[in-house]
Amino acid sequence: MNHVLLEGSVPNVVTRHDYALVAITKHGVALARKLQGVFQQTDLYYMKKFEKGDESAKHIQLFEGSVRLLLPALFKEYKGIILIISLGAVVRMIAPILKDKKTDPGVVVLDDKGQYAISVLSGHLGGANELTKEIAALLGATPVITTASDVQKTIPVDLFGKRFGWVWDSAEKLTPVSASVVNEERVAIVQESGEKGWWEQDRPMPAHLFTVPSIAEALQHKPDAALVITHRLLTQEEQGILTNGVLYRPKVVILGIGCNRGTSQEEIQQVIEETLTELRISIKSVKGIATINLKSDEQGLLDTVARFNWDFTCYTPEQLNEVTIEDPSQTVYKYTGAYGVSEPAAKLASGASALELVKKKSGNVTISVGLISHE
Incomplete structure (x- = not known):
């Protein structure tokens, strides 16, 4: 059984993914288990008193004691943290451990019923605002985002297609490709399969992002970066698109x-x-x-x-x-x-x-x- 020890100053957390999902109530645990089933790249933590018996098989980590003791370790290890805890309590608990916006993880708060997803703390690239939108879409919740500067309305490379269950073939190029997107470099989007409704912004796609029907055509354009969505194993000639590209695998x-x-x-x-x-x-x-x-x-x-x-x-x-x-x-x-x-x-x-x-x-x-x- 995976059991987080909250004794002392350094809890024993076992990280497997980029995001931590934490619940401390009965209804929160039910919601967290549901969310983990549809949102990949999450490690789930909840209180031992809500143990179901399948936690070891599902790599769920249980803890006893105050969740406040768990948060510092999660802040060090995860890119984003999703907390099914009241907003006020979260603000009080994270305040002492905040450092700066360049290093703090994105923090999203959900209510027990999953009605609202609230962006609380926006971290590095692919932070809380985009994470909030993805979670809200998965749960049918209302996203609450209050920052003005983070509304770039572009593609979050690390979360692209997550709502559809897409997975990366490799995370190696996530950071440089994300930089190309944010810096408005020319980014080719090649889609051979998978859901088409991934652009949901209320404005046209920026000109520096352009779609092409094939990898061969994308290579002819010599883009600065590429997002490739396909179920196929690429040929040796096609591998060049991944020099600065991320390959997504849709569930098709x-x-x-x-x-x-x-x-x-x-x-x-x-x-x-x-x-x-x-x-x-x-x-x-x-x-x-x-x-x-x-x-x-x-x-x-x-x-x-x-x-x-x-x-x-x-x-x-x-x-x-x-x-x-x-x-x-x-x-x-x-x-x-x-x-x-x-x-x-x-x-x-x-x-x-x-x-x-x-x-x-x-x-x-x-x-x-x-x-x-x-x-």
Whole structure:
């Protein structure tokens, strides 16, 4: 069990991500657990008396005693801190540990019901105001931002696409690319897949940010920096765009899976990894696994989706049979009541009429791959 010790002046915190999420009430803990599920890059801390029993598996850190003792350590370790604590209490607790706006982390306060997200302390690049907007969008809350100078209305590189579940391929270039955006250098935005509604400002996108349909075209423009959104593994020629670029992985890939009873997690994962490598698709872009409801209790599948935090969708044979497929099987129908599992499941969950991979059988696993379109 991860347990934060608040004895002495240096609490034992274990950092895994850029943001800390802290709750101290029953309702606050419920909200924090919900938020952690949809907002990546957060380490969750809450009081031990609200322990649920799954904290170790979820890397949740428990503490006893006053949260005031925990905050100095969090300030040193995290880029941003989200506190589900009353605003007045937060102001009193953080006042003694503030240093300066260049080094203090961004601090955002949420009420117990998640109705308001309040930007309290804006830190370095990608600070509290942008974090507030992202959290508010995820929770359907009202963002409260009172600073005038921080309303640049541009793209927060480190939070770009977070509300959609996008993840970075690497954080190596976040800082220099962020500097290019803020300093109004020419930044190319290449989007091959993923949600399109990422520009939500009330003004047109600044001229120094420009969109292009392909990496090849972006390279021709010789931009100062680039934001690339794709599920694909880049070719060697395309890698040049990442000299000063950040690669984002949207969650657009659905894996239709069928397997024999008792197939291990290791075999399922091996087939998935090998298949995606063959298709030159990043595993970070997988949104979920889809299968037949007869496999809803298949431990190997359950362990796989739990490990990667993927969606797990199960369909009835009747639902699967409503889908037109290329390779119906009488044998599969005999045992499941469906003429196919992986292929129709992938089509249903992705909404794709044509799959990236219709069907491949490997050992005890059959896999199909669909791509969610956001056109």
